[in-house]
Amino acid sequence: MNRSTRIKEKSPVLDALIWLVMLLVLLACIVPFLYIIAMSFSSSRAILNNRVSLWPVGFNTEAYRQVFAYPNFFRAYRNTLFYTGFGTLIALTMMVIFAYPLSKSRLKGQPIVMKMVVFSMFFGGGLVPNYLLLTSLRLTGTVFAMLLPFAINQFNLIILINFIKTIPDELEEAARIDGLNYFGILVRIILPLLTAAIATVGLYTAVFFWNDWFYSLIYLKSDQYPVMLLLRNIVNGTTMVGEAGGVGENASVAIAIKSAVIITSTLPIILLYPFLQKYFVKGMLVGAVKG
């Protein structure tokens, strides 16, 4: 029996083992999520008395009502959608425009620009210099403080560069013979072939903008804050144990509300994954194998 025949043979035991492992992985991912959903719809009393497992007990939507009733909740959500949508759009545009020339190693100066990209990936300017830079550019307190500084992410840029490198040069040569200029080649030839990479990098970028709270905190004003900052405050704002002589504000945020916050903040971005999955795996493997 040669090797290829052995591989083709089905082993029911192996199949069962694979199924079992995959089922365990699935459960490990889904059970905590179901538990959080169940808690978000349960009464506080049921939660605190350990009566909630994977199904709501004392079903109610009070936690969601309270989360949605937080002052400025919807404005913060709108801000997040804005930063995620426009931030991703700007980032993808800038990175594609930057990645295309950088994929051409024959271009004069390409190696040094590439080295600068890699260098800045490992060595940042630091919090205070960045803050001063953005302030001197009059960006702090404007939405552009979120949209522009994060337009190019070096890691994502390298993914795009490697992807473009895999596109045969002959395609571009043919396009040039047919009369397309470089910009036309990028838009009409390269871009349609970049779908997988754009989906991957787009998802990375969207997740970054969706999850960010720190840069929003330091660069933006409170009416520009994204929902993540608001939700972080709700989750963190459980107890303040003061040292001064006054009455502390010690009331806690109920666990049901925390659960509702987790669901509210993660669900939209989780819903994006199934639509991008088919591109995502391909995009992740770009540049992983040489040749």
Added chain:
Amino acid sequence: MRKTLSLLLAVALLLGLGAYAVAEQPLAISLYYSDNATLPFQQDWPVIVALEKQYNVKLNFEPIPMADYGTKAGLALSTGENTPDVMLYLTTGGAYSSYALNGAIVPISDYAEWTPHFNARVEEMGLQQDVDLNRLSDGKLYFLPSLFDKPFYDGGLILREDYLKAKGFDAPKTFDDLYNIMKAYKEDNPGSYPLTSIVGLRVVQRMTMPSFGVSVGRNTGTGTGTLSWDYDKKEYFAGAISPQYKDYITFMAKLHAEGLLDPELEQDNASTAKKLATGAAMAVYGYYDQIGGWEQASEIEGLKLNMYPPLVGPGGAHHQPKSKTGGGLLFPIAVSKRPDFEQVVRKLDEIFYSEDATKLWCFGPEGDSYKMDGDKVIYNDAILGSADGIYKYMQNAYGTGCAGLQNVWYLDRELTKYDENYARINAEVAAMPDAIQYTVPVPSFDDITAEDASLMQTTLLDAFNVWDDEFRTGKKSIETDWDAFVKDMTDKGIEKFLEIYNANKKL
């Protein structure tokens, strides 16, 4: 000629009206506010609306999440960019003293004549010495602190009163009483750990250590880490290696060994509530306003919790030390460049420290949230009938009693928002001699000494925390390993550290 005169008169009239219109413009002031998620800030809180109207001011609040307030405020002060006119709820402790001494913060004591209301409150409450303790090494005060006439006993030992009654126990007076109660509970409920805490072990420690005569840095206000304050001699001593601490850790180790102390004390409030609600714990060091929530959460019939005054230990009966001053108004240097700087300071002084304003911050607008019946405050029916309790309801609905906004606190006024039981407990604690001692001010170090002290504090505290944990959990023996512990702390420089603190102490 008549035409000219008419024209002149018209111009004069217009100028006069213009000046009048300018004078009527509300003074705009920008403020950083530390926003607590349990009472999210609302610009249209009745208190703020009333203040703006009453004092002709436009308060542009920038509510910043409490957990990140220090980051935002620190960055603005360290860069000097985008600072508001005033930052609320800050002191000049830690890095802020450096910002102040390097010119990033207005030395507000230089403008004392512009803060007459603050000065009047300090004098009336007899807090001049307490306020002066906030002065930095150059002798200046860089923020207007919040003021407390008496320290509140708002948190402490909370116990299952129904259990005490059922078993015939008296209210505990000493730590031995507490031990006996918990021992009995453990026997009745073998799966329980009777004593738990909110947040973490440090809350238990800072509320109980003073009765043993030490604090060992558990009160962050002392800033020492491993030193304690001798209230008689008015000097620091090496609390971590003192006989007092040995007594304390021996007691805690006994509780741990006998399963009376919750081994999982680093927890959120929901976990604490779960333990109390299900009977997995029966005692907690927490806060009075949490009792209602814990009781409501429980399905144990008749479960009743109550708060008790500090227990008597070898060092007397003391709760965690508290300061009569707290975080207050800090003015970034940029505000001093405003042409109307004096007006801004005077206005802030008025809206945070004047007699009328302090009533507003405490009770809300008269005729709306409350009315007076002689000397008695009568809250409206919605407040009195609220399930959240008067205090919490008023915070959320009116914006009263919010730390950071209310800067003058009178115990008597605050007690009107609590039940009679709370007032009784506070009266009992107030009658105990020095039940709540003062917080020792952090010495005024120069930059180099501060750096040295900080390095030593970190080294000592890290080592101490490991030893403390091992002593309590029985991994190390207090009897046989104590000398090695003392040697380790000595080798790490606790004596030198003590010397630095005593050489620079403020009292």
